[in-house]
Amino acid sequence: MSYMPKSPWLVHYDASSCNGCDIEVLACLTPLYDVERFGILNIGNPKHADIFVVTGSVNEQNKSVIKNIYDQMPNPKVVVAVGACASSGGVFRECYNVQGGVDNVIPVDVYVPGCAARPEAIIDGVVQALGVLEGKYKNMVKVAK
Amino acid sequence: MGERTIIPFGPQHPVLPEPLHLDLILEDEKVVGAVPSIGFVHRGLEKLVEKRDFNEMIYVIERICGICSFIHSQGYAQTIEGLMGVEIPARVKYLRTIWGELSRIHSHLLWLGLMADAYGFESLFMHCWRVREKILDIFEETTGGRVIFSVCKVGGLWKDIDNETLKRIVTVLKDVEKETKKMADVFTRDYTVQKRTRGVGVITYQEAIDLGAVGPTLRGSGVVQDMRTLGYAAYGDLVFEPIVEKDGDCYARTIVRVREISQSFDLIYQAINKIPDGEIDVKVKGNPNGEFLTRLEQPRGQVVYYAKGNGTKYLDRFRVRTPTFANIPPLLKMLPGADLADVPVLALSIDPCISCTER
Numbered sequence: 001m002s003y004m005p006k007s008p009w010l011v012h013y014d015a016s017s018c019n020g021c022d023i024e025v026l027a028c029l030t031p032l033y034d035v036e037r038f039g040i041l042n043i044g045n046p047k048h049a050d051i052f053v054v055t056g057s058v059n060e061q062n063k064s065v066i067k068n069i070y071d072q073m074p075n076p077k078v079v080v081a082v083g084a085c086a087s088s089g090g091v092f093r094e095c096y097n098v099q100g101g102v103d104n105v106i107p108v109d110v111y112v113p114g115c116a117a118r119p120e121a122i123i124d125g126v127v128q129a130l131g132v133l134e135g136k137y138k139n140m141v142k143v144a145k
Numbered sequence: 146m147g148e149r150t151i152i153p154f155g156p157q158h159p160v161l162p163e164p165l166h167l168d169l170i171l172e173d174e175k176v177v178g179a180v181p182s183i184g185f186v187h188r189g190l191e192k193l194v195e196k197r198d199f200n201e202m203i204y205v206i207e208r209i210c211g212i213c214s215f216i217h218s219q220g221y222a223q224t225i226e227g228l229m230g231v232e233i234p235a236r237v238k239y240l241r242t243i244w245g246e247l248s249r250i251h252s253h254l255l256w257l258g259l260m261a262d263a264y265g266f267e268s269l270f271m272h273c274w275r276v277r278e279k280i281l282d283i284f285e286e287t288t289g290g291r292v293i294f295s296v297c298k299v300g301g302l303w304k305d306i307d308n309e310t311l312k313r314i315v316t317v318l319k320d321v322e323k324e325t326k327k328m329a330d331v332f333t334r335d336y337t338v339q340k341r342t343r344g345v346g347v348i349t350y351q352e353a354i355d356l357g358a359v360g361p362t363l364r365g366s367g368v369v370q371d372m373r374t375l376g377y378a379a380y381g382d383l384v385f386e387p388i389v390e391k392d393g394d395c396y397a398r399t400i401v402r403v404r405e406i407s408q409s410f411d412l413i414y415q416a417i418n419k420i421p422d423g424e425i426d427v428k429v430k431g432n433p434n435g436e437f438l439t440r441l442e443q444p445r446g447q448v449v450y451y452a453k454g455n456g457t458k459y460l461d462r463f464r465v466r467t468p469t470f471a472n473i474p475p476l477l478k479m480l481p482g483a484d485l486a487d488v489p490v491l492a493l494s495i496d497p498c499i500s501c502t503e504r
Contacts, residue, residue, distance in 0.1 A: 014164055014186070016185065016186040016187065016188055016503075017186070017500065018210055018500050019163065019210050019498065020208070020211025020292045022211070023211060023292060024291070024292065027274065030258075030271055030275060031272075031275040031278075032275065032278045059184075059185075061184040062164065062185045065156055091208055092193075092205070092208070094196055095189040095190055095193060096189045097188055097189040116293050
């Protein structure tokens with residue numbers, strides 16, 4: 001399974017983020033940071049993705065959307081929560097329509113700090129997620145044997 | 146008449162960085178109706194005024210949206226200052242104008258990139274975002290943040306930009322201006338770009354007024370309206386004309402934004418030439434009491450802030466009316482009759498900012 005870290009594909013969903021983290025996720029793909037040179041692709045189809053990048057906190061309306069995208073992704077899969085809101089609810093944690101971080105709905109593997117998270121931090125989070133992905137795959141193979 | 150099909154567009158869609166949801170009613174390939182549904186990004190942050198005092202609230206307000214974060218904090222500060230009768234120093238007004246116009250350039254470049262991506266012109270998208278990074282470098286140098294600055298406060302600013310740095314910003318902007326001109330040529334003259342945008346999603350002068358459009362969507366239909374002409378911050382001292390195009394299609398809306406970028410460069414040069422020396426904040430005494438309403442021009446259009454204080458440090462009510470909210474009715478007007486393949490271009494042509502709309 002050594003090929004997976006060489007071209008991880010990610011799907012990005014904006015839960016209820018302020019856009020700050022989202023445009024930083026997009027900035028990672030554009031010429032200054034250009035993660036596509038490492039084979040990292042941002043795609044729209046959850047069924048093609050290995051890494052789920054979520055920005056923003058969870059509310060009643062988008063709970064099912066997050067769950068739906070996560071369930072459609074094939075195993076092994078990793079979830080990266082980008083930014084303070086996705087990790088804990090951040091500055092909005094006391095709002096009436098915010099239920100806290102993404103880990104309330106789906107299991108999160110890597111938390112990226114920052115408000116807004118910097119592109120360097122997001123790339124670092126995705127790279128750490130690759131290690132988790134590799135570990136999960138090895139585990140799956142062990143169980144299958 | 147073909148059979149009707151309903152196709153959900155969003156909330157998670159490759160062309161959208163944000164969760165906008167439309168139920169598109171189709172007859173074959175033609176859209177005959179669209180039903181928007183909202184609430185994916187609703188946080189309820191206006192209600193937080195009951196838990197955060199009026200000085201802390203500015204950090205929540207600038208997180209309404211990460212793209213026009215500075216203009217949100219500027220608008221909030223302006224509302225509370227107006228409410229409490231605080232007169233801010235002239236240097237603050239100029240610095241707010243400079244940061245505000247830089248935000249406009251960064252927002253419009255971001256939008257031009259996304260628009261290019263919507264009609265499949267990916268290299269142009271990459272170029273727009275590459276140039277935009279230079280504006281973000283200026284933000285990082287002067288405020289420490291790339292998208293969220295936390296530099297505005299009630300009664301002034303936390304940080305000053307010294308005159309040396311301002312001069313350097315001008316040289317950086319001259320470079321950016323040259324590169325932007327090259328890209329502007331593609332947006333205005335390229336045959337394929339015009340094929341996708343000319344005559345698509347036409348909103349007439351009367352429709353734009355009736356549906357209450359704001360910002361480039363309104364000015365693209367020939368209506369002269371720009372809140373900056375009210376002369377808030379330093380705009381009263383600067384010379385500029387609202388930018389207006391007549392056609393009302395996606396092409397006109399693109400051209401308005403392209404021309405507004407050059408206007409913003411000009412406004413920043415003017416402001417840097419005229420900026421006076423002085424303090425960057427005044428002491429704010431007491432608590433807000435009474436009501437106040439302000440209007441500002443965001444990259445997406447007119448934004449309205451309303452605040453009501455009760456003499457304690459917590460506000461009674463704070464309300465924001467954001468430009469995208471006003472631009473959704475025009476979008477719903479554009480969609481019927483369009484091809485399904487044009488929906489991403491149409492949806493982006495109003496520059497939707499859902500996190501502003503739903504807060």
